[in-house]
Amino acid sequence: MAVPAVAQSGTELADKEVTVDGETESVYLEVTNTSGDALNYTVYGIADGLSTEVDSGTISSADENDTARQTFTADSEQYDSYRVVVTEDESDSDEESADNIEIGTTVNQSGGGGAFAGVGGSGLINPTNGLIAVVVLAVSYLAGLWDPVKERLGA
Secondary structure (H helix, E strand, O other): OEEOHHHHOOOEEEEEEEEOOOOEEEEEEEEEEEEOOOEEEEEEEEEOOEEEEEEEEEEOOOOOOOEEEEEEEOOOOOOOEEEEEEEOOOOOOOOOEEEEEEEEEEEOOOOOOOOOOOHHHOOOOOHHHHHHHHHHHHHHHHOOOOHHHHHHOOO
């Protein structure tokens, strides 16, 4: 969720809850073009309506057109959702802000088991690539591209 700059005034700059499940790998916080000092963040894990603070810290992207990203491992067995709250630093006299604050989740990507594994449809050796190889060999044989090889083998 992108929080527009207009909504980011005052102490609380962003507050979002994201649900997690077995497919969720992590929860992330991205901030773009922060002004002033670093922003404070607090991450809460929520289970059965009760919230527990699981992480806190600061994040800053003070360079122009810079985005900083902080990720937190999601434990879907322990928590149903996570809440991320971003606030300005109240310990100083200046006011922090950000052009954009985004909070979301990253899902697990199920791939294959390496270059030669056919698991999950990826990898070099899989049924689709085998079928393609057979078709290419058949067409090249019928087109006569194998005639020099047949002649050399004495066929």
